[in-house]
Amino acid sequence: MSFYFRALRHGVQRLFTLPRLSLPVILTLSLTLAAVLAVVAISSNLIFKPLPDVKDEQALYQIDRRVTVSGELTTSIFTKKRVALLAQQYQDYGDFTSFSVDDDKVTVNGTHYPVSAFSASDNILDTLGGELLLGEMPSLMNTQDAIWLSQSLWHSAYRSDPAVIGKTLHLGEAEMQIKGIVTDFQSFTPGNDEKYSQQVWRYYNLAEQIKTPTLMTISGDVRALFRETSRPITESDVEQFWHNYYRDHASELGPMNSIIESLGPVTTVKQYRDALMLEQNTMIWFLLATVIILLLMASLNLLNLFIAHYQQREQEFATQLCLGANRRKLIIMSFLENIPTFALSALLGLLGAAWIIRVLPIVSGGNLELIELVQLDMVTISIALITTLIINLFFAVLSTTQFNQQQLVSNLNSGNKGLNAGKVTVLSKVLFIAQISSAAVILTGTAMLAQSAFSTLNVTLGFTPGNTYVAEIIRHGELPELPDEEDVNEPERHKRFNAMIAVKNSVTTALHQLHHDITVLQSADEPFGFASTINMTQNSETNERLTFLAKYIAPDYINAFNIPLLAGRNVTEDEYTSQARVALINEAFARKLTTDGTLESVLGIKVASLQVVGIIANNYTLMSKGDGYPTLFNARHALDNLNMQLVMQLPNEHGLSSEQITQAITHAHPEIKYVEVKSLNERWATEMLDERVQFYFVAGLSILTLLLAAVGSNGMAISFTELKRFELAIRMATGATRFTLLSHTLATFKHLLFSALGIAITSACGLYFMLQKQVAMLPSFSWPSLFFFTSLLITIVFFAIILVVWRIINADPMKALREQ
Amino acid sequence: MTALVTINNINKVYSKGQVKTHALHEISLSINKGEFISISGPSGCGKSTLLSILGLLDTPTNGSYQLANIDTHQLKIDQRSQVRNKHIGYVFQSFNLIDSLTVFENVALPLEHRGMPSADIKAAVEKQLSAVNMDGRLAHKPSQLSGGQQQRVAIARALVGNPDLLLVDEPTGNLDSQNGDAVMQLLKTLNENGATVIMVTHDERYSQMARRQIRLFDGKILVEHKEAVA
Numbered sequence A: 001m002s003f004y005f006r007a008l009r010h011g012v013q014r015l016f017t018l019p020r021l022s023l024p025v026i027l028t029l030s031l032t033l034a035a036v037l038a039v040v041a042i043s044s045n046l047i048f049k050p051l052p053d054v055k056d057e058q059a060l061y062q063i064d065r066r067v068t069v070s071g072e073l074t075t076s077i078f079t080k081k082r083v084a085l086l087a088q089q090y091q092d093y094g095d096f097t098s099f100s101v102d103d104d105k106v107t108v109n110g111t112h113y114p115v116s117a118f119s120a121s122d123n124i125l126d127t128l129g130g131e132l133l134l135g136e137m138p139s140l141m142n143t144q145d146a147i148w149l150s151q152s153l154w155h156s157a158y159r160s161d162p163a164v165i166g167k168t169l170h171l172g173e174a175e176m177q178i179k180g181i182v183t184d185f186q187s188f189t190p191g192n193d194e195k196y197s198q199q200v201w202r203y204y205n206l207a208e209q210i211k212t213p214t215l216m217t218i219s220g221d222v223r224a225l226f227r228e229t230s231r232p233i234t235e236s237d238v239e240q241f242w243h244n245y246y247r248d249h250a251s252e253l254g255p256m257n258s259i260i261e262s263l264g265p266v267t268t269v270k271q272y273r274d275a276l277m278l279e280q281n282t283m284i285w286f287l288l289a290t291v292i293i294l295l296l297m298a299s300l301n302l303l304n305l306f307i308a309h310y311q312q313r314e315q316e317f318a319t320q321l322c323l324g325a326n327r328r329k330l331i332i333m334s335f336l337e338n339i340p341t342f343a344l345s346a347l348l349g350l351l352g353a354a355w356i357i358r359v360l361p362i363v364s365g366g367n368l369e370l371i372e373l374v375q376l377d378m379v380t381i382s383i384a385l386i387t388t389l390i391i392n393l394f395f396a397v398l399s400t401t402q403f404n405q406q407q408l409v410s411n412l413n414s415g416n417k418g419l420n421a422g423k424v425t426v427l428s429k430v431l432f433i434a435q436i437s438s439a440a441v442i443l444t445g446t447a448m449l450a451q452s453a454f455s456t457l458n459v460t461l462g463f464t465p466g467n468t469y470v471a472e473i474i475r476h477g478e479l480p481e482l483p484d485e486e487d488v489n490e491p492e493r494h495k496r497f498n499a500m501i502a503v504k505n506s507v508t509t510a511l512h513q514l515h516h517d518i519t520v521l522q523s524a525d526e527p528f529g530f531a532s533t534i535n536m537t538q539n540s541e542t543n544e545r546l547t548f549l550a551k552y553i554a555p556d557y558i559n560a561f562n563i564p565l566l567a568g569r570n571v572t573e574d575e576y577t578s579q580a581r582v583a584l585i586n587e588a589f590a591r592k593l594t595t596d597g598t599l600e601s602v603l604g605i606k607v608a609s610l611q612v613v614g615i616i617a618n619n620y621t622l623m624s625k626g627d628g629y630p631t632l633f634n635a636r637h638a639l640d641n642l643n644m645q646l647v648m649q650l651p652n653e654h655g656l657s658s659e660q661i662t663q664a665i666t667h668a669h670p671e672i673k674y675v676e677v678k679s680l681n682e683r684w685a686t687e688m689l690d691e692r693v694q695f696y697f698v699a700g701l702s703i704l705t706l707l708l709a710a711v712g713s714n715g716m717a718i719s720f721t722e723l724k725r726f727e728l729a730i731r732m733a734t735g736a737t738r739f740t741l742l743s744h745t746l747a748t749f750k751h752l753l754f755s756a757l758g759i760a761i762t763s764a765c766g767l768y769f770m771l772q773k774q775v776a777m778l779p780s781f782s783w784p785s786l787f788f789f790t791s792l793l794i795t796i797v798f799f800a801i802i803l804v805v806w807r808i809i810n811a812d813p814m815k816a817l818r819e820q
Numbered sequence B: 001m002t003a004l005v006t007i008n009n010i011n012k013v014y015s016k017g018q019v020k021t022h023a024l025h026e027i028s029l030s031i032n033k034g035e036f037i038s039i040s041g042p043s044g045c046g047k048s049t050l051l052s053i054l055g056l057l058d059t060p061t062n063g064s065y066q067l068a069n070i071d072t073h074q075l076k077i078d079q080r081s082q083v084r085n086k087h088i089g090y091v092f093q094s095f096n097l098i099d100s101l102t103v104f105e106n107v108a109l110p111l112e113h114r115g116m117p118s119a120d121i122k123a124a125v126e127k128q129l130s131a132v133n134m135d136g137r138l139a140h141k142p143s144q145l146s147g148g149q150q151q152r153v154a155i156a157r158a159l160v161g162n163p164d165l166l167l168v169d170e171p172t173g174n175l176d177s178q179n180g181d182a183v184m185q186l187l188k189t190l191n192e193n194g195a196t197v198i199m200v201t202h203d204e205r206y207s208q209m210a211r212r213q214i215r216l217f218d219g220k221i222l223v224e225h226k227e228a229v230a
Helices: A003-019 A019-049 A080-089 A124-129 A151-158 A206-212 A235-246 A254-262 A272-277 A278-312 A314-322 A328-365 A378-401 A407-413 A426-457 A487-514 A573-577 A585-591 A658-666 A680-687 A689-723 A725-733 A737-774 A783-810 A814-819 B047-054 B077-087 B103-114 B118-131 B147-160 B177-192
Strands: A060-070 A073-076 A094-108 A113-121 A134-136 A146-148 A169-170 A174-182 A201-206 A221-226 A264-269 A466-473 A535-538 A547-554 A565-568 A582-588 A608-617 A631-634 A643-652 A672-679 B002-016 B018-034 B036-042 B060-069 B088-091 B165-169 B194-200 B211-217 B220-226
Touching: A003 A019, A003 A328, A003 B103, A019 A278, A019 A328, A019 A378, A019 A689, A060 A235, A080 A094, A080 A206, A080 A221, A080 A235, A094 A124, A094 A151, A113 A151, A124 A221, A134 A151, A146 A151, A146 A547, A151 A174, A174 A201, A201 A658, A235 A264, A235 A582, A235 A658, A278 A378, A278 A426, A278 A689, A278 B118, A314 A328, A328 A378, A328 A407, A328 B077, A426 A689, A426 A737, A426 A783, A466 A487, A466 A658, A466 A680, A487 A643, A487 A658, A565 A585, A582 B047, A585 A608, A585 A631, A608 A631, A658 A672, A658 B103, A672 A680, A680 A689, A689 A737, A689 A783, A725 A783, A737 A783, A814 B194, B002 B047, B018 B194, B018 B220, B036 B047, B036 B177, B047 B060, B047 B165, B047 B194, B077 B088, B077 B103, B088 B147, B103 B118, B118 B147, B147 B165, B165 B177, B177 B194
Parallel strands: A113 A201, A146 A174, A547 A631, A582 A608, B036 B194, B036 B211, B088 B165, B165 B194
Antiparallel strands: A060 A073, A060 A221, A060 A264, A094 A113, A094 A169, A094 A221, A134 A174, A146 A201, A169 A174, A466 A643, A466 A672, A535 A547, A565 A608, A582 A631, B002 B018, B002 B060, B211 B220
């Protein structure tokens, strides 16, 4: 058997016969490679590859003008008509197109398919670069009640049947005729909805939109795209358009211009890819930096392990050199010996990366756009191979560089005594400090992120959700708009209110048959605000414009959810029954309206034509992701459509499934057309899914880091204690107990350990403070979290060291003396 | 007769900080092919240092060393490995067999480093192990052998490449007297068959088995005794 083949065979054997080396190497390298390769795959796919379904993306721009409604919530003010007008003004520059997208479902032969439903101008296929696979191109003549399916939906719902053209399906409740099949479109962001490759498209003619009425609406949420054909459009051009728009439609728009201006509108013209990626390039670079530190740390750990391993094989290498092997041959031998371990690590790393890429869409919580396009490509696989080869080669070279002439002679002539004459090298000390510092840097970051995620998960709600269910109900029929005139409006409102109450009573009866302890609330909303609307008002004293959440409640609201009343009174049963113009507001809203700093001063004032009768405590809402968003609790229901919401409560120990409740409500009243029921707990769990997964991800990263720190300390301790083996033997021979030896060894370690930890924590904190100034998304610094994670790190490092020292002490140190 | 080894005025000084140790002092020797030389002396007299220099495991501080007409002073590190592989066989007191390899693989190492075909290696190794009466233990690991057997394997490894010079460092140091005698008898036979042997030993009895005996003291040749060739 050749020398090299034997080295390779030994490498394979070592996987099993030397688990003390192979296991930490495989574990460390594969976990780290998984993280590195996942990020490399993301960077490779999202930063460097062209968008898969957009032609000539360099010439495609997204035009936007956004206003900030609250905190992080912004909305585009482009509507179809506004895009059409913009296109008309700058038609010589290039082609304009627009689209919006929501999630919906289509029903084909009784089967429901969740889809991304696009509403787009009929030139979008040409502008983006999509293809019509079957049927007819959309035009002014064929888009009424017509729908185009994406290839994926065509395949799943119709098994790619070419005879699909002309058939009908239901989009939501509407019947549509299929006019064509188009290619799937992946390069879009779904907003707050789910994203599906199964898609439906409804088209409209952009120029025709100019004829539609000018609406005084702020939120447009239509995306305006521009493909440059003759000259680029600039932000100044777009600003000029808005100036003309307000000027030309002043009478229809009323105060909208001043409202929008008060919300700080920002105009942007970005290349489509940049608009898709938002700020995630920064995030990807940040992730890349993190995993590179992890890889560095893992390599340092392995280096220490390999130093320890090669120290134990010094005599063997010396013998090989003596028998005529040159250094190159020994390097190749070490390289081949390591190949099986490194190859297995690379393979596991790739598998881990593939798994991470699968879960990333969930982990990223919608923060990584187009993440579903990411896959393991040749670049990633090549990087896995190159990384492992480089590390392997480096360690192989290391195996021989530590020999000098004197050591060679010493090893050959002194048997195993050579080991005992050794000292912990400066390199080993530097490596130990470097890896503990790397661990501290990553742990500091993860500590802050974990603290932030933990706080989000364990937020104080300010109310008791209880065992609550919410039903969304749509009733049959049609409702004309409510008349403006008071004398006609009020009787009509009462009629509609009573009709709604009649449905509610029927539902209550049906639900009581299902469960006698169920309570149907008069209030139509719940405190989380899953279905709240945002309104705007003006403070009459300061003229400040205020945005607020509006919820529809009744007298039972504050008791049902245990929300404290801070000032004034609750709405009364009479006020609710008569639909009086009264409301409660929360403390955050009251603080904005108060003239003298007291809550009482707000009582009696009118907000959105409702008189404030009471002020209740703030509570957590989804809008604010906290408890301070101004909210108006309206006792006067919205009665302008046939939708209604029902809130039900059961005693905590009782449970009903959403399906049982849906079934009971659906048949409770003939007017009920559609029902969807969810429990608040389910909704909250879904809402917090991203945060929970992010917390687990951060926790996983922390565990990986701690594991790496433990492995690194382990390697260092092996190396250090092996060198001390001879000394330990002499101490034992002269009467030292194992505990004395342990404490003596740890004492010699402590200076290095505490210096390393000191340097590590100082550098980690310094780096974090520096990064925090550069990266806004980093959470604020938390000393308790740092203390917790640092204590964990110290404990793990100490434990890893003690474990090794104790093992070596127990493994017959006297052998060193006998070998002499 | 042609000199296989010629060393002239060799000095070896070890420096550690301010402390300098003169291990060898102006040593000159000429060794012919077929000689059996023992080097003896008290601990620290420079025996092992001299053997290391002769084995190209170490370099002299100054002085010249020619082995088989090769000026070793000019050799780079990998060339020294090649010369060691081709011209020198080394037997250590502590055997220095590689635990993870079998007896066969240990003995085959010098030939593998030489790049010899597998079939030739097999034949040469089996022949050499047979010569030291270890042909029944080819697949054994060193840990499965006695000290005497390990030393015989080490000698086989040193001889398998037909070196010009066999350097033996305290060959009986880790052996009982019975095994020690057997190993010495083996070395004597090898010498009688033409091998040039330089042996370091502190055992006067074994030292006298060599036809040329050199005694070192404080890094200098104290006395040299040469038997007349019969």
